[in-house]
Amino acid sequence: MSHNQPPPVGPPSWIEAPPPPPMPPQPTSLPKWARKRVLIPAAVLLLGIGAGIGGSGDDQKTAAAANPAPRVTVTATAASKEKPAPAPTVTVTKTAPAAPVKATPKKAAPAAPKDKVVFKVWGSAPAGVDITYGSDSDNLQGRGLPMTKTLTLKNDALYYDVTAQLQGGGDVHCSVTVDGKTKTGHASGGYNICSAQLNGGLFGDWS
Template sequence: MSHNQPPPPSGPSWGQIPPPPMPPQPTTGPKWARKRIAIPAALFILFVGVGIGSSGDDQQTTAASSKPAPRVTVTETAQGKAKPAPAPTVTVTKTAKPATPKPKPKKTEPAAPADKAVFKVWGSAPSGVDITYGSDTDNLQGRGLPMTKTLPLKDDTMYYNVTAQLQGGGDVHCSVTVDGKTKTGHAVGGYNICSAQLSGGLFGGWS
């Protein structure tokens, strides 16, 4: 007797590995259609990126502006007591006065001996001079300039004198000294005479 048996399954039999599935086939289409889809997509991605970037910048700016400004604390070091300013220096300049030259001491004639009469003649007599000296009892001749002569004193002598007569031009001085007393004379030019005399007084002394 015959029975109708179902047809065998189309799948793999028991124990067999099924074959791998076929990869999907890319949809083929015209190139211009793919470009129409790719360009808007790229522009959209660009706009989205720019928006995100600007949003991030705004968020950073807002975050930076919302931060409080830092406080700066300056600590000054306390200085010690200020030193007093030094006193100003005062310079005093003194002008030294020139030293006054001391006058040269005049030559002093040595004192005549107490027991002698001293006769002197000095000066200039280019043409010569005629000199006489002595007392009322003695008349002596002198020579040369300057001239100094002495005679002993006598108790009975009335005077002592000296004369010098120029023999032309010249300038001469003469003197006689007796017992610390002196008389002088002066003559200039020509034949002028220089004369000096001391006379004894009635009560002593000379004048």
Template sequence: MSHNQPPPSGPSSWGQIPPPMPPMPPQPTGRPKWARKRIVIPAALFILFVGVGIGSSGDDQETAASTKPAPRVTVTETAESKAKPAPAPTVTVTKTAKPAPAKAKPKKTEPAAPADKVVFKVWGSAPSGVDITYGSDSDNLQGRGLPMTKTLTLKDDALYYNVTAQLQGGGDVHCSVTVDGETKTGHASGGYNICSAQLSGGLFGGWN
């Protein structure tokens, strides 16, 4: 019988039950142990390197922090002054002495005219000028300048002697006439005011 021939078929083979299949060997449910090792070992190495890197970075930070220069603290001490203490202030008490009472100056009196003379005087300030006239009832004379002093001979028949000084716009003047020891004075101030002084002969002699 040739091996290439098909098995016989026919009714005789229909009632036969085919032999059972041999049991399959159990299949592994997970990865093999060598595959697990390939995964676990690299993972462990990665974790190790990461930890070492973190540790080294921390050490570097600590080293960098430790290498920073410490801040300098400057303490300033106030040196004790060796200067000598200032001397105590000097108190000066000044007493004001009462001035001695000034001696009263004697009043300047007009010098007495000689018995046969008449004296005319004008003095003061006249910035704008002054018009002066002096003499007797029978003789009028013109004077000028301040101060002015004029002297005339006394006449027995004269009725009076006088002097006038008129300001020309301002000033302050005094005037006087003296006859036989008697003196009359006058005063004028400001504007065109007139200073006048006059002595008249009495009926029974003398001048007033």
């Protein structure tokens, strides 16, 4: 060692420092009065948080009711000013039912002029018809339809008649008229005969 070096300061290095004093024992649990002081503020804090959440929900509902839903405006396209084309005209033609054909009414033979006898045959005879007319003393042949023949009245005649026999089919009428009196007959189909006759009376009348 040199005598010029300063002497060492502090305790020698070989001397160890004394250990720190021991810590006082810490309590493992709080007393009841301390726990109450901790629990009560914690409960109040939790209630406040719940009230805040509930109030926030009510505020949201109130705000939703106060703020109505936004209005939606729909703009319709303006209709065209052009007039629509007229609809096509449909013509309905109705066919009127044919009027029923009325049967030709049978006309009574007109009265013969005084002192005249009139014989008539009319109708349809496609296969032909044989016609005879006259009195008890005269027998004449007629032809064709319609047929009209006139004779002079004889006071001594007993009767005047006309007959028309069909030849296989047809429909005919016949009549004889004397002094305003008329008799008629009718035949239809086959070989049937149409016959009409007026008889003279004792007093010059005809029936």
